[in-house]
Amino acid sequence: MSVGIRHDDLRRRNRAMVISAVRRAGQPSRTEIAATTGLSHSTISAISSDLIQEGILTEIKASETVSMKRGRPQVGLSLNPEAAAVLAVVLSLNFLSVAVIDYAGQVVAEEQRRLDTLTMSRDELIGECVAIVRRRVEDPDLDVQSVARIALAIQGITDSHARAMLWSPITPQTNIAFADILEREFGIPAIMENDCNMMAVALRWRDPNRYRDDFIAVLLSHGIGMGLVLKGELFTGTHSSGGEFGHMIHRPGGALCRCGRRGCVEAYAGNYAIWRNARQLSENAEPVADVSDAEMRALAARARQTDGPEREAYRKAGEALGFGLGSLFALIDPAPVAMVGASAAAFDLIEPALREAIAQTAGGQHSGSISFDTEPNELPLIREGCAMRALSFVDQEIFAPGIQARAGSVGRNVA
Amino acid sequence: MSVGIRHDDLRRRNRAMVISAVRRAGQPSRTEIAATTGLSHSTISAISSDLIQEGILTEIKASETVSMKRGRPQVGLSLNPEAAAVLAVVLSLNFLSVAVIDYAGQVVAEEQRRLDTLTMSRDELIGECVAIVRRRVEDPDLDVQSVARIALAIQGITDSHARAMLWSPITPQTNIAFADILEREFGIPAIMENDCNMMAVALRWRDPNRYRDDFIAVLLSHGIGMGLVLKGELFTGTHSSGGEFGHMIHRPGGALCRCGRRGCVEAYAGNYAIWRNARQLSENAEPVADVSDAEMRALAARARQTDGPEREAYRKAGEALGFGLGSLFALIDPAPVAMVGASAAAFDLIEPALREAIAQTAGGQHSGSISFDTEPNELPLIREGCAMRALSFVDQEIFAPGIQARAGSVGRNVA
DNA sequence: TCTATTTTTTCGAGCCTCGAAAAAATACTG
DNA sequence: CAGTATTTTTTCGAGGCTCGAAAAAATAGA
Numbered sequence: 095m096s097v098g099i100r101h102d103d104l105r106r107r108n109r110a111m112v113i114s115a116v117r118r119a120g121q122p123s124r125t126e127i128a129a130t131t132g133l134s135h136s137t138i139s140a141i142s143s144d145l146i147q148e149g150i151l152t153e154i155k156a157s158e159t160v161s162m163k164r165g166r167p168q169v170g171l172s173l174n175p176e177a178a179a180v181l182a183v184v185l186s187l188n189f190l191s192v193a194v195i196d197y198a199g200q201v202v203a204e205e206q207r208r209l210d211t212l213t214m215s216r217d218e219l220i221g222e223c224v225a226i227v228r229r230r231v232e233d234p235d236l237d238v239q240s241v242a243r244i245a246l247a248i249q250g251i252t253d254s255h256a257r258a259m260l261w262s263p264i265t266p267q268t269n270i271a272f273a274d275i276l277e278r279e280f281g282i283p284a285i286m287e288n289d290c291n292m293m294a295v296a297l298r299w300r301d302p303n304r305y306r307d308d309f310i311a312v313l314l315s316h317g318i319g320m321g322l323v324l325k326g327e328l329f330t331g332t333h334s335s336g337g338e339f340g341h342m343i344h345r346p347g348g349a350l351c352r353c354g355r356r357g358c359v360e361a362y363a364g365n366y367a368i369w370r371n372a373r374q375l376s377e378n379a380e381p382v383a384d385v386s387d388a389e390m391r392a393l394a395a396r397a398r399q400t401d402g403p404e405r406e407a408y409r410k411a412g413e414a415l416g417f418g419l420g421s422l423f424a425l426i427d428p429a430p431v432a433m434v435g436a437s438a439a440a441f442d443l444i445e446p447a448l449r450e451a452i453a454q455t456a457g458g459q460h461s462g463s464i465s466f467d468t469e470p471n472e473l474p475l476i477r478e479g480c481a482m483r484a485l486s487f488v489d490q491e492i493f494a495p496g497i498q499a500r501a502g503s504v505g506r507n508v509a
Numbered sequence: 510m511s512v513g514i515r516h517d518d519l520r521r522r523n524r525a526m527v528i529s530a531v532r533r534a535g536q537p538s539r540t541e542i543a544a545t546t547g548l549s550h551s552t553i554s555a556i557s558s559d560l561i562q563e564g565i566l567t568e569i570k571a572s573e574t575v576s577m578k579r580g581r582p583q584v585g586l587s588l589n590p591e592a593a594a595v596l597a598v599v600l601s602l603n604f605l606s607v608a609v610i611d612y613a614g615q616v617v618a619e620e621q622r623r624l625d626t627l628t629m630s631r632d633e634l635i636g637e638c639v640a641i642v643r644r645r646v647e648d649p650d651l652d653v654q655s656v657a658r659i660a661l662a663i664q665g666i667t668d669s670h671a672r673a674m675l676w677s678p679i680t681p682q683t684n685i686a687f688a689d690i691l692e693r694e695f696g697i698p699a700i701m702e703n704d705c706n707m708m709a710v711a712l713r714w715r716d717p718n719r720y721r722d723d724f725i726a727v728l729l730s731h732g733i734g735m736g737l738v739l740k741g742e743l744f745t746g747t748h749s750s751g752g753e754f755g756h757m758i759h760r761p762g763g764a765l766c767r768c769g770r771r772g773c774v775e776a777y778a779g780n781y782a783i784w785r786n787a788r789q790l791s792e793n794a795e796p797v798a799d800v801s802d803a804e805m806r807a808l809a810a811r812a813r814q815t816d817g818p819e820r821e822a823y824r825k826a827g828e829a830l831g832f833g834l835g836s837l838f839a840l841i842d843p844a845p846v847a848m849v850g851a852s853a854a855a856f857d858l859i860e861p862a863l864r865e866a867i868a869q870t871a872g873g874q875h876s877g878s879i880s881f882d883t884e885p886n887e888l889p890l891i892r893e894g895c896a897m898r899a900l901s902f903v904d905q906e907i908f909a910p911g912i913q914a915r916a917g918s919v920g921r922n923v924a
Numbered sequence: 925t926c927t928a929t930t931t932t933t934t935c936g937a938g939c940c941t942c943g944a945a946a947a948a949a950t951a952c953t954g
Numbered sequence: 955c956a957g958t959a960t961t962t963t964t965t966c967g968a969g970g971c972t973c974g975a976a977a978a979a980a981t982a983g984a
Contacts, residue, residue: 098523098548099514101941104971108513125931133513134973139933165930166980254842308747322840324747331842332723332739341871342836346760346828355869413761421757421836427669427746454770456756516972519940540962549942554964580961581949 292479294321412447420455707894709736831866838872
């Protein structure tokens with residue numbers, strides 16, 4: 095239900111605006127902030143003076159900037175790295191990583207760990223996550239007080255309240271409320287996010303020119319995932335993280351998918367599907383658990399060399415992705431696409447069939463104008479997105495020490 | 510770019526809140542409004558006193574209510590019907606209608622007209638629309654001054670700024686900026702909306718319990734359309750009205766669709782597709798321009814009677830709709846569905862295959878819990894939605910006589 | 925050293941919302 | 955029927971916030 099704006103909300107929101115302006119712009123002066131927010135200089139002056147006093151922002155020493163201009167030089171404001179820290183935990187197939195990030199967004203410490211997620215028990219999985227976080231939190235170099243939030247990203251479906259993993263291809267376990275578990279264990283607010291959504295968040299921070307209000311991040315990996323930003327907001331389902339692009343139906347009753355159903359896009363374009371087709375196995379053949387990156391690279395190499403089953407496998411992948419994107423574009427209209435993940439390195443093999451398929455769909459009207467970018471390495475993206483998401487939450491909690499989240503349009507899903 | 514909240518925005522927004530509370534609740538008292546908005550009694554008192562003085566709201570005479578309770582009786586507030594009026598124009602296949610609606614949402618006058626949209630020239634089409642509006646506006650019974658907005662709904666794709674029809678199945682013409690044309694002609698602000706989106710808006714007003722934050726309205730007619738509300742907001746594409754559910758790909762390279770492409774959902778579930786399959790024509794047969802409702806009813810009757818090609822045609826329609834919805838649910842998660850339009854009366858023939866198909870998709874996890882409602886008559890819904898949308902705009906323009914739409918989150922797409 | 929220029933802070937004015945108290949309007953009670 | 959209890963609505967002063975104008979600060983050029 096929509097709710098009125100109270101007088102005290104005003105300052106709170108404008109503080110948030112100033113903080114987010116600084117986070118976006120890097121080192122804006124008060125005058126620049128006034129310009130982008132539309133607030134008066136007096137207001138910006140008052141708010142930033144508060145924020146500096148509270149240790150959230152710092153002024154940049156004048157000596158570090160060359161003014162060149164006449165008049166009183168602008169003094170840049172920046173986030174105080176020591177104002178807080180966040181933990182970004184990424185859990186993917188056989189791999190767990192954590193990074194400590196300061197308030198300015200710099201990685202302070204990190205740790206990575208291989209494990210066998212597919213065979214681990216529920217408790218082992220939870221235990222490993224708790225343990226890796228504990229090692230970071232108990233690091234004597236780190237001021238525990240300052241860890242303001244933990245964000246955990248996982249390959250799979252999470253709930254729409256960012257509390258739990260509902261289902262994941264990396265483990266047979268389901269419904270693990272990681273956010274609640276970590277929160278109880280460490281007394282630090284935690285959130286649970288979908289990996290592809292975090293990729294989208296990261297892309298928006300990395301290249302806001304290309305990835306601004308509407309774009310799509312597709313993960314081409316063992317499975318197919320998607321992060322979607324529409325109208326500047328991260329898109330999620332009504333109950334879950336949603337955006338399960340890989341499980342849109344490409345061919346009713348078609349190839350067997352890892353999810354047990356048939357004809358999903360992933361059953362043609364996931365690594366296991368490409369591998370299956372390259373080996374000319376039946377579409378009904380049980381998907382293999384994992385295909386190594388090296389093996390996929392070898393497949394791609396053979397596909398580039400000769401026009402054999404490998405090339406045909408990539409063609410089929412492109413076709414599935416193309417028709418899938420075409421159906422997606424029928425719903426949301428065309429938007430820039432980022433292809434992320436190991437198989438994005440083979441996008442040259444995928445693209446022709448993909449474009450040909452899109453051209454046969456409603457989205458194909460502007461087929462030529464749809465642009466694809468590739469980024470083979472998904473892990474840094476996921477971690478980055480995780481970190482930015484956690485920091486954004488801190489931005490909205492440090493500045494709002496009173497009541498908040500009074501429903502309504504507050505606390506939107508801004509990417 | 511996000512923008513700060515200024516002091517004068519505060520009153521403007523809270524006025525909007527009060528107006529929309531009254532529009533939603535019917536005849537709420539000041540106390541009730543205070544409760545739903547979360548604002549203090551004093552604030553509500555001040556704002557409503559202003560609104561009454563300006564003729565936007567009126568108090569309901571105490572005699573009309575029975576109090577039963579002890580204490581000072583609540584005095585209900587209602588929209589003043591004379592505060593403004595809006596025009597709702599609906600343009601569909603061979604049919605044009607207009608209604609004058611007062612500020613309280615009651616239809617004051619209406620006019621309907623048959624015409625041959627498929628063969629009309631661009632100028633004739635525009636001319637008819639202008640003429641029917643002119644006849645209403647020049648009605649001596651109507652105070653022209655009070656017509657605050659014209660909303661025009663059309664079957665087809667509109668642009669995301671609600672200015673123009675981009676493409677429509679009811680006419681070979683494309684890119685007609687109806688909103689601009691009407692605005693220039695009559696000097697009254699106008700908007701151009703997609704018919705299915707207006708259906709969704711209307712459903713939300715009609716039954717806010719069932720159709721609240723997330724739901725889907727599917728038009729089963731000659732073509733297949735969709736209106737989608739997600740997180741309480743009307744979903745639109747990045748450039749167009751979007752939500753072209755009928756042109757998601759059901760079978761790559763499959764049946765010939767009215768849009769010229771192949772395998773669209775519509776090419777199996779649209780009236781022309783059901784008709785084509787019932788007659789056992791080839792999937793490549795050119796779609797016919799129109800099938801009468803009577804003919805469709807006859808088809809449905811035969812399908813119910815004997816297990817022949819008619820029943821099979823409806824089965825194929827259900828399958829296409831089911832897989833389409835399954836793919837949609839993969840993206841947005843399951844949500845309540847309203848089946849609207851003449852063919853919704855044959856939903857009994859469609860539902861079994863539809864549910865079977867959904868069960869084979871990612872959305873099928875909760876296949877049983879997905880509920881369908883049917884509403885055979887789309888026109889009243891479209892007009893109603895159109896009217897409510899126009900009135901909502903008036904709500905946000907009458908109360909905001911200053912600067913407005915200062916970008917940012919203002920002026921969202923609230924259904 | 926003085927002046928022009930640009931940025932930042934200061935200060936009073938004007939709104940807005942809030943809480944508390946008063947006023948208004950009714951039902952119960954004896 | 956007068957008095958009391960109860961509920962709704964209005965009134966009024968306090969506190970906070972943003973704004974514009976003016977002042978102060980800080981620099982480059984003359």
